[in-house]
Amino acid sequence: MNNFCEKTALACRALSDKGISFEKDAPLSMRTSFKIGGNADIAVFPETEAQLLAAVAALRGADVRFMLIGNGTNLLFSDKGYRGAVIITKKMRKISVDGNILSVLCGDSFTEAAVAAKDASLTGLEFAYGIPGSCGGAVCMNAGAYGGEVSGVLLDMRVLDTASGEVFTVSKADADFSYRHSVIRDFPNYAVISARFALRHGDKNEINAYMQDIMGRRRDKQPLEYPSAGSVFKRPAPDMYVGKMLEDLGLKGFTIGGAQVSQKHAGFIINVGGATASDVLALVDHIKKAVLAAYSVELECEICAVSEE
Ligand SMILES: Cc1cc2nc3c(=O)[nH]c(=O)nc-3n(C[C@H](O)[C@H](O)[C@H](O)COP(=O)(O)OP(=O)(O)OC[C@H]3O[C@@H](n4cnc5c(N)ncnc54)[C@H](O)[C@@H]3O)c2cc1C
Numbered sequence: 001m002n003n004f005c006e007k008t009a010l011a012c013r014a015l016s017d018k019g020i021s022f023e024k025d026a027p028l029s030m031r032t033s034f035k036i037g038g039n040a041d042i043a044v045f046p047e048t049e050a051q052l053l054a055a056v057a058a059l060r061g062a063d064v065r066f067m068l069i070g071n072g073t074n075l076l077f078s079d080k081g082y083r084g085a086v087i088i089t090k091k092m093r094k095i096s097v098d099g100n101i102l103s104v105l106c107g108d109s110f111t112e113a114a115v116a117a118k119d120a121s122l123t124g125l126e127f128a129y130g131i132p133g134s135c136g137g138a139v140c141m142n143a144g145a146y147g148g149e150v151s152g153v154l155l156d157m158r159v160l161d162t163a164s165g166e167v168f169t170v171s172k173a174d175a176d177f178s179y180r181h182s183v184i185r186d187f188p189n190y191a192v193i194s195a196r197f198a199l200r201h202g203d204k205n206e207i208n209a210y211m212q213d214i215m216g217r218r219r220d221k222q223p224l225e226y227p228s229a230g231s232v233f234k235r236p237a238p239d240m241y242v243g244k245m246l247e248d249l250g251l252k253g254f255t256i257g258g259a260q261v262s263q264k265h266a267g268f269i270i271n272v273g274g275a276t277a278s279d280v281l282a283l284v285d286h287i288k289k290a291v292l293a294a295y296s297v298e299l300e301c302e303i304c305a306v307s308e309e
Pocket residue numbers: 033067068069070071072073074075089106130131132133134135136137138139140141142143144145184190191192193222224228229230231304
């Protein structure tokens with residue numbers, strides 16, 4: 001047994017001892033909305049904050065590399081997978097409402113948080129309806145749509161520094177939010193445990209009508225029938241829409257392997273069947289070169305590509 005396998009085996013024993021569920025050799029294609037990616041050595045499924053802290057301690061104790069993911073809707077894992085452990089937060093769930101404050105755990109669905117806000121007649125989170133990620137992923141990415149953004153409603157978040165084991169609160173003022181960016185992206189060892197959103201009291205019927213309107217617009221404009229990771233690129237400027245730019249360049253339908261620029265919304269790359277991460281990255285490269293040549297604009301990816309090692 002080599003050193004690498006010994007470390008993985010040690011981590012698995014520690015996770016077992018602590019009663020934390022995990023899976024060995026876990027296919028990441030089944031954990032991501034793109035349906036792409038090789039296997040992770042270990043996928044870990046904490047259900048509570050205590051289990052998350054214990055899982056991190058177990059992996060650090062065994063010197064196994066790890067990362068956190070939520071619903072895998074903004075990720076492109078390598079075809080060779082991930083050497084180490086992927087901590088999947090989806091089982092960490094608890095939404096509660098106190099006055100105008102909505103609290104979530106990192107694994108709660110962002111869409112379900114929007115529904116809970118509506119049920120409590122709270123307005124401000126309608127934009128989250130239909131964003132397919134977890135609340136932890138949404139805070140990390142400062143997810144947004146239709147004029148709303150996490151930065152507009154976050155009160156604060158509890159964060160674990162996975163390097164030191166310290167848990168602390170980060171207020172909105174210290175979250176360093178900008179377009180699809182938060183402080184969490186700058187510190188890969190920071191894990192969002194929970195978050196609180198400050199909302200306003202509103203009319204439940206109006207909130208519901210707005211959410212249904214947003215969902216209708218998503219269904220009309222986005223290729224939801226295909227695996228994807230949403231918009232691939234960030235908008236280069238507030239008034240520049242990548243989908244329109246690619247459409248004008250005639251790139252709709254352009255295909256490499258199983259990866260295709262969506263005919264419905266050119267800002268999306270879809271997996272039309274059997275796409276690999278290499279196909280997607282080659283298509284991304286082709287698009288970037290075409291946009292640079294035509295518009296002198298360097299596109300930046302919104303999706304997070306994760307390498308094997
Ligand atoms: C069809 C479709 C439509 C979409 N529409 C939108 C949209 O309208 N607006 C928008 O902003 N996005 C959109 N997205 C992208 C995506 O849903 C969001 O970025 C979402 O917030 C990602 O959440 P997630 O849980 O899936 O994160 P993941 O994809 O699992 O992870 C994304 C990043 O967050 C990190 N992360 C996840 N959880 C944590 C945590 N608890 N602590 C620290 N880091 C963490 C990961 O390490 C990774 O770097 C769309 C995607 C799809 C597939």
